[in-house]
Amino acid sequence: MTCRDLFERLSEYVDGELSQEICEEIQRHMEGCEPCVAFAKTLKKTAELCRRLPSRPIPPEVAADLRGVLVTHLSKRK
């Protein structure tokens, strides 16, 4: 396995989507390849950091406007 082969499959690797056989090949490659280890660790960290991004809460006036639009729509439907 080359660095390029590993690089292509790294997201599937960190997501645990690859067969055991391919995982073992990747691990064997990484034992002798420091850049690939660092790349894999930082790619995994990138995905983890996304999951921890704070979300913008809905402002009360936006929720009120939405409710207004939907109530009008629902009353027309009847």
Add this chain to the structure above:
Amino acid sequence: MPPENEHTLIEASRAGDSAAVEELVRSYQGRVYGFAMRMCRNAEDAKDILQETFLGMIRSIREFRGESKFTTWLYRIASNACLKKRRRGVFEPEPEQELSLDDLMPRAGPDGRKPEIADWSEDAERALLRGELSQQMEAAIDRLPPEVKIVLVLRDVEGFSAEETAEMLKLSVPAVKSRLHRARVFVRRELSGYFQDQRKS
């Protein structure tokens, strides 16, 4: 998290119960707004997407037969609304041609040596604690083309599976995986640049 009585609410909404519709909307409006805001970065557009999503939900809830999860179905409407906000120009490259892995792969040195890659995963934890990282990440995610960005947002930010994301975007699972990988590699590269600058200063 879906409301505990989600199934009952959906059934009542399908039967035309307005109170159930409103409760269903209240359960999901915060999450859909957060998603819309992240996708379009503009409060006015996010508000439009939010309204379009729930009007769409009301119009087509009778067609929802529970073959997929309700959230997946709802996010499909929301994703369409987000992508419609930014239609791709005729001369722009297709998403599959953007961010090619060859361009994103770290280059070997001129003497053929392996590239030097810094492991900044520990730095990231510290930057996160200082509250500096979120802004950098949001900015990096914003630089992605929309069709690639939406995959990263659905998979890594919202936490949907590759199969759910494929269903929402009407893509194949391999296409989702390919876009996600390129998106992550791109954001990783942008963050690497940030941490490199941090180390220098």
